[in-house]
Amino acid sequence: MQQRPDAGAARADAGLTQTPTQAHAGRRRALKGMAAGLLGAASSQALASPARVDADPAPALDIAPWSLRQGEPVLWHPYGQPSSHERDVVRRSVTLKAATPGAASSLAPLHKLYGTITPNGLVFERHHAGIPLIDPDAHRLALHGLVKSPRVFTMDDLLRFPSVSRIHFLECSGNTGREWNGPSGQPVQVTHGLLSCCEWTGVPLSTLLDEVGYDREAKWILAEGADGAAMSRSIPIRKALDDALIVYAQNGERLRPENGYPLRLFLPGFEGNMSIKWLRRLKLGREPFMTREETSKYTDLMPDGRADQFTFVMETKSVILQPSPGYRLRGAGFYEISGIAWSGRGRIRQVDVSTDGGRSWQRARLDGDPLNRALTRFRIGWQWDGGPARLQSRAVDETGEVQPTREQLVARRGVNSTYHYNGIQSWKVDPSGELSNA
Numbered sequence: 001m002q003q004r005p006d007a008g009a010a011r012a013d014a015g016l017t018q019t020p021t022q023a024h025a026g027r028r029r030a031l032k033g034m035a036a037g038l039l040g041a042a043s044s045q046a047l048a049s050p051a052r053v054d055a056d057p058a059p060a061l062d063i064a065p066w067s068l069r070q071g072e073p074v075l076w077h078p079y080g081q082p083s084s085h086e087r088d089v090v091r092r093s094v095t096l097k098a099a100t101p102g103a104a105s106s107l108a109p110l111h112k113l114y115g116t117i118t119p120n121g122l123v124f125e126r127h128h129a130g131i132p133l134i135d136p137d138a139h140r141l142a143l144h145g146l147v148k149s150p151r152v153f154t155m156d157d158l159l160r161f162p163s164v165s166r167i168h169f170l171e172c173s174g175n176t177g178r179e180w181n182g183p184s185g186q187p188v189q190v191t192h193g194l195l196s197c198c199e200w201t202g203v204p205l206s207t208l209l210d211e212v213g214y215d216r217e218a219k220w221i222l223a224e225g226a227d228g229a230a231m232s233r234s235i236p237i238r239k240a241l242d243d244a245l246i247v248y249a250q251n252g253e254r255l256r257p258e259n260g261y262p263l264r265l266f267l268p269g270f271e272g273n274m275s276i277k278w279l280r281r282l283k284l285g286r287e288p289f290m291t292r293e294e295t296s297k298y299t300d301l302m303p304d305g306r307a308d309q310f311t312f313v314m315e316t317k318s319v320i321l322q323p324s325p326g327y328r329l330r331g332a333g334f335y336e337i338s339g340i341a342w343s344g345r346g347r348i349r350q351v352d353v354s355t356d357g358g359r360s361w362q363r364a365r366l367d368g369d370p371l372n373r374a375l376t377r378f379r380i381g382w383q384w385d386g387g388p389a390r391l392q393s394r395a396v397d398e399t400g401e402v403q404p405t406r407e408q409l410v411a412r413r414g415v416n417s418t419y420h421y422n423g424i425q426s427w428k429v430d431p432s433g434e435l436s437n438a
């Protein structure tokens, strides 16, 4: 027995508590909006049911095979799995250099995600020497240097401290780096996929610093990982005392091995590599420690040949996820444009969307109240006229920082740097409905 291809959609419509009168009122609003192109906050909310408003209110449904028998038992998967029909919603990696297989990254499928939270199995990865598989009972965190009483904490020790849970984005400073020289032709998973957003749970680092009695002379903290690269960075004490967390859980469960199990540092709004995974040591000192990762690696080469060091904050940024390259628009009509915005400086205040390559802009609506240093979802209705279009989004954060165009960014910083690219991203729409990064 075959299900009609539109049966699911018909069932969804039938489930709406919408009387025919309301449906027609909604349609009138939709038609009125067509003249405007982009449908701003007020008008797009009227489009809760954009299509199929004339569908039969009680359509006949075929009985599908799965409706005629008992389904799988409870505990089919003791740890739940996505539907097998969602098997293309996965991380992907780009380059794996044969000489250093552990120095690799994987990218989150942002274009297939909803809302703002990244599921744990899809959080992007960046490792410098592969994923260490750590026994939490054998793991220790040393806190020493300019402190009154150095300590070595077990995981059990750390779990006894007062804890907090906070939602924050995590972005690799190399994210979107391939757009420095113009459109890379790549889809959003490749251009922006070194980005995720989770609820992080752990102990404020300030609590541990109080516990060991830190010396007021201390200005920097060396954070070191237990991986084969001994990944290490210098953290300003200001950040440590402000909002840094020693994290053991994400999205309600313990960290995944690839995200730092059993313990990681988390620095909200700072470049991802500083949130040291598999954290084993914090040492307080007067000067930055000049580790490999802050001298040779994560520095920004400027046009005059000098390199900026210690560029921590991830700047105001946004990108349209739906639609984006890989999607194909099926004819002129209504589409919702939706994406994410974030800033390492604080909350997102405003996102504007353009469908004509930045000549005109309209305010998108934001989901809920934007959180501090977290992804914010934006949405706006769009009546596509079937012609060529160019979709862009531009974020403004609460400090007034406006996401720059690529041209503005290049004028300021040249094209030598790999890191901290936050330019406005453009998706080209062909009359065929095809989207591309061109």
Ligand code: CO
Pocket: 173, 271, 298, 299, 300, 310, 311, 312, 419, 420
């Ligand atoms: Co940097």
